[in-house]
Amino acid sequence: MKPDPADTAISFRQVSYRVDNGNGILHELNLEVCRGETLVLLGRSGSGKTTTLKLINRLLTPSAGEILVDGRPLGEWDVIRLRRMIGYVIQEVGLFPHFTVERNIALVPKIEKWPAARIQARVQELLQLVGLDPQLARRYPRELSGGQRQRVGVARALAADPSFLLMDEPFGALDPLTRAELQREFLDLQKRLRKTVVFVTHDLREALLFGTRIALMEAGRLITIQPRDEFLASRDPLVVAYREAFDTNFDAQGGPG
């Protein structure tokens, strides 16, 4: 299945990324993200998935190649505008510790000079959307549990209603029960919101749960990119190794086991 070019939201063309000492992190990556899909970047630590993510919102700049968002090369975008239409959620959450939950969520709308009443309504709406008690709005991040903090992180990323969401192992630091809870809720949320999501994880289960398509990365290269079900059936040795590492009976069609 080739994505329809009209539906391409983000594309990577021969993108490489090297650090200052010349070591390559990414090698000639070609990748397309379709509008409304959740593309999971799966791979072990150091495979280049986080780097790929940070290239999209220009936290990093490619050493070679071109990235297009909405058909326009990143170089033509005003980087601040670009970032404000791309929600960004990271594992460490990174809530502003000196702001209340409310101010954390409201920061971008406030900078964008939304009227106060609209901001207030939006904060309440978002708290509800991510399953948080509106009473928590006045709390500080240190007064929240890990799961609550990441819910706020998601709400903050959604605040200005971005068309894109970049998520870097957002549930990776949570205990298994909380993680399962947040995963379920995010799945529901994504069904409703239909954002274009790029989701980084090293967890195959999570990849299968969220991914419309799954891109497997290894040592800075894209090994394969396939729709979820085809990925499960793939005979690519690395995909097989991944499935074996997780050692479970996934509902593979025609796959081994």
Place this chain on the structure above:
Amino acid sequence: MNVWQFMSQNHAEVLELTLEHLWLVGVSTLLAVLIGIPLGILITRWPRLNKPVLGGANVIQTIPSLALFGFLLPAPWIGARADRLAILALTLYALLPLIRNTYAGIKGVDPAVVEAGRGMGLTDRQLLLQVELPLALGVIIAGIRVATVISVGLATIAAAIGAGGLGEYIFRGLAMVNNSVILAGAIPAAGMALLADVGLGWVERKLSPH
């Protein structure tokens, strides 16, 4: 005559020297804050300047204070009046704790918080004013506190070049071999240092992020 008798007999002069001392410390600390904090911010933005700026401030700190007063004597305008000279020297000494603490405070902000801020589209100025400086404020105030306390002590030496302040009594007492006179300078100076320490310590706690 003990120190308390001396001080009560000369209370007008004690007050005058204390005010001079406060003036020297206050003006120099204020100047150091106005120069040191922007410099500290600057070197977080241009890491290349980090070594020369911190190194320079470090070198100044190693110059013995009397020698520094002497070096500055030939400077135009500054050298013309002892109090200007003293204020310049005290400002230079106070720079290091201010630059270093501003730098350390900003660099000490959780990288995840900075990354999240950048990722959500804060401009460099918004990131600095809304996130980095508020979170670094406690450490910066601690720098002001250290600089002030050092300044109160150092300012006594300014009397050696005729800039006045409580050092007058200390040098006079040394010349007269009279402990009461020395203490009449030392006790108010120590009190001033303690007050600055406690007061700024309180501000530091109030302003530190939760």
